[in-house]
Structure formats: structure tokens, C-alpha cells
Amino acid sequence: MSSIAQLLDGKALAQKMQTELATQVQSLTPQYGRPPGLAVLMVGDNPASAAYVRNKEKACAAVGIASFGKHFPNEATQAEVADMIAQLNADDRVDGILVQLPLPDHLDSVALLNQIHPDKDADGLHPMNLGRLVRTEPGLRSCTPYGVMRLLEAYNLDPAGKTAVVVGRSILVGKPIALMLLDANATVTIAHSRTPNLAEVTRSADILVAAVGRPNLITADMVKPGAIVVDVGINRITDETTGKSRLVGDVDFNAVQSVAEYLTPVPGGVGAMTVTMLLHNTVWSYQQRFQK
Known part of the structure; x- marks a missing residue:
């Protein structure tokens, strides 16, 4: 008995979820006085990374999330990128921060990821959020x-x-x-x-x-x-x-x-699901901040 596997269509689910997120953002933005904000940091000009970042920014726009992108030249220093993360941590318009990997070899990506405030860690990679996952506590995934x-x-x-x-x-x-x-x-x-x-x-x-x-x-x-x-x-x-x-x-x-x-x-x-979950995480952080 041989049959062909049913495909799990991530693209269709991603589109459905993005439509739902857009509706949610549309109703929350007037209540909260601003849209959710996502900052994507990119260093250098890796073509694959640039394509991913464009894709993320396009998806943000479709859902109604404000983009605060920052593109550094390849020779940017650890201190410059860290300083930008500190500014975004303190920026009230930003709910999610993402550092596009891979970074150039001279930068310590782990140290930079760890500087993102855990409640703005849109990629769910901060040790605090991984710890919440281990403990099955709510947090960014x-x-x-x-x-x-x-x-x-x-x-x-x-x-x-x-x-x-x-x-x-x-x-x-x-x-x-x-x-x-x-x-x-x-x-x-x-x-x-x-x-x-x-x-x-x-x-x-x-x-x-x-x-x-x-x-x-x-x-x-x-x-x-x-x-x-x-x-x-x-x-x-x-x-x-x-x-x-x-x-x-x-x-x-x-x-x-x-x-x-x-x-x-x-x-x-x-x-297709990865970018959608990034948007989902950003909207989740946004809601958490206003519900406190």
C-alpha cells in the first residue's frame, strides 16, 4: 500500500496567521496609541541575509508592524552594535529586536544576543527565554x-x-x-x-x-x-x-x-512559518507591555 504523503503547507498557514495578526494589530493600534515595532539589525552585506531582512520588513508592513531597521557596514565594531541594542532596549516604540545572523567573524554574536532585553527578544534566543522554555513558563519562543x-x-x-x-x-x-x-x-x-x-x-x-x-x-x-x-x-x-x-x-x-x-x-x-512566528512574537511582546 503506497500512497503519497499529505503536505503540511506552511505557506498557506503563514498567510492565514498573518491575516489574523493584521486584524489584531488594526484593533490594538488605536487602543495602545501606536503600532507594534520590530527592529532588525544587520551587519555587512551577506546577500542571503539581505534577502531575509527585506522579507521580514515586507511582512511587517503587511501586518501593520513598524520597522526600525539598522544596517551597519561590514567593519562595524562590537561597541557600535552593542550601543544600538542598548538604544533599542530603551526605545518605547520597539517591542522586538532581532540581530540577523550570521554576523561577520570579528563580532561576538552570543554577547550581542545576550544584550537584547529578554522581553524584546523577538527570536526567543536569550538565555532567559530558553530557561523559560525549559521550565514551561510563558515567554518568547x-x-x-x-x-x-x-x-x-x-x-x-x-x-x-x-x-x-x-x-x-x-x-x-x-x-x-x-x-x-x-x-x-x-x-x-x-x-x-x-x-x-x-x-x-x-x-x-x-x-x-x-x-x-x-x-x-x-x-x-x-x-x-x-x-x-x-x-x-x-x-x-x-x-x-x-x-x-x-x-x-x-x-x-x-x-x-x-x-x-x-x-x-x-x-x-x-x-514560511519562521517569519510569521517572528511577527507573532513581536505582537505578543507588544500586548504584554500594555497589559502590565
């Missing part, structure tokens, strides 16, 4: 894993009682998604590049999350038939014959779609 959870919820895929395997242990995705799945009553295993018999571990998963950043790492024989497969990887590969580049995930999509029951596409799956 890391956007990509949070987007994965919202996507599962939208398709009524409840992790409770299921075996979940997360491949990848980054602080951006792997660790927080494992905690979120645990919080949703799944039994969670974290695997990674040094896990012996990786295929054996992944085949036990009712929910398999791939977040390694390695193209087509997860093949059909690594997936339990009928599993929910969430592909967080976004890898740009270039076709050697045509020279054209395209985006692929960590999952071998064509092969896995005949084994899994649900599968996220790349692009159009988790990536």
Missing part, C-alpha cells in the same frame, strides 16, 4: 521550532503519546523543538551527526524532525511508514549541468513522500 509546533497543531497532529526523534541539536532549532515536543507529551530522542545507527533511531519515530543543514540526509529507508516528517533544513544546491541553484531540505523529498503520511515541503513548509 524561538521562531522556527515554534512555527513547527503551530504547523502540527493546524493539521490536528497531536504529539501526545508519540515517539519523536529530532535530528540536530542546535540552540536555534534542535534543542528548543525537542523541549516543545516534550512539553506536548511526546517521548523525545535527540539524535545528531555522531549518533551511531542513525537510521535505526529515526525509524522508531512517529514524528521525525530533520534540522541538520545537510541536503537529502534523511532517505526513505530512515523513515517509519506512516510517520510525520518535518524538514527544517534549507540548503541551496547548484545543478552542475545548468549552473542554476535551488533550495532543498534535509529530507530526500521525492523518496520520502511515498513512505511518510505527512511531510513538509522545502520551500513552502517550515521556512
Whole structure:
């Protein structure tokens, strides 16, 4: 019995959520006397980062969030960026601050991220917010894993009682998604590049999350038939014959779609949710500040 997996359409869900956020912002702005504000800081001219920042600013405008972007030249110093973060922490118009990664090598990104006020940490990466996640306390959640959870919820895929395997242990995705799945009553295993018999571990998963950043790492024989497969990887590969580049995930999509029951596409799956959760976090912070 072979059927094609149902796609978890992150793009459609992201559009629906952004429409809902726009309605919410429209009704709150007159009450609070100003719109929510998001500041995106970028250093240097990495083309991928520049595209992400443009995308975020466009999404902000669509929802009614004010953008306070700041673009530094590549040679900006640690002190200059830190000073800007301090100004934004104190700026009452700003509810969310995001430092676009990666930063140039001479900057200490961890130190800069830690300077963002935890209540304005739109990316949910401050140690205080990660601590709140560990303790299952309310707080800002890391956007990509949070987007994965919202996507599962939208398709009524409840992790409770299921075996979940997360491949990848980054602080951006792997660790927080494992905690979120645990919080949703799944039994969670974290695997990674040094896990012996990786295929054996992944085949036990009712929910398999791939977040390694390695193209087509997860093949059909690594997936339990009928599993929910969430592909967080976004890898740009270039076709050697045509020279054209395209985006692929960590999952071998064509092969896995005949084994899994649900599968996220790349692009159009988790990536689309990440920016939406950033907007959601900004609006959440905005509401928290006015409800205190």
C-alpha cells in the first residue's frame, strides 16, 4: 500500500496567521496609541541575509508592524552594535529586536544576543527565554521550532503519546523543538551527526524532525511508514549541468513522500512559518507591555 504523503503547507498557514495578526494589530493600534515595532539589525552585506531582512520588513508592513531597521557596514565594531541594542532596549516604540545572523567573524554574536532585553527578544534566543522554555513558563519562543509546533497543531497532529526523534541539536532549532515536543507529551530522542545507527533511531519515530543543514540526509529507508516528517533544513544546491541553484531540505523529498503520511515541503513548509512566528512574537511582546 503506497500512497503519497499529505503536505503540511506552511505557506498557506503563514498567510492565514498573518491575516489574523493584521486584524489584531488594526484593533490594538488605536487602543495602545501606536503600532507594534520590530527592529532588525544587520551587519555587512551577506546577500542571503539581505534577502531575509527585506522579507521580514515586507511582512511587517503587511501586518501593520513598524520597522526600525539598522544596517551597519561590514567593519562595524562590537561597541557600535552593542550601543544600538542598548538604544533599542530603551526605545518605547520597539517591542522586538532581532540581530540577523550570521554576523561577520570579528563580532561576538552570543554577547550581542545576550544584550537584547529578554522581553524584546523577538527570536526567543536569550538565555532567559530558553530557561523559560525549559521550565514551561510563558515567554518568547524561538521562531522556527515554534512555527513547527503551530504547523502540527493546524493539521490536528497531536504529539501526545508519540515517539519523536529530532535530528540536530542546535540552540536555534534542535534543542528548543525537542523541549516543545516534550512539553506536548511526546517521548523525545535527540539524535545528531555522531549518533551511531542513525537510521535505526529515526525509524522508531512517529514524528521525525530533520534540522541538520545537510541536503537529502534523511532517505526513505530512515523513515517509519506512516510517520510525520518535518524538514527544517534549507540548503541551496547548484545543478552542475545548468549552473542554476535551488533550495532543498534535509529530507530526500521525492523518496520520502511515498513512505511518510505527512511531510513538509522545502520551500513552502517550515521556512514560511519562521517569519510569521517572528511577527507573532513581536505582537505578543507588544500586548504584554500594555497589559502590565
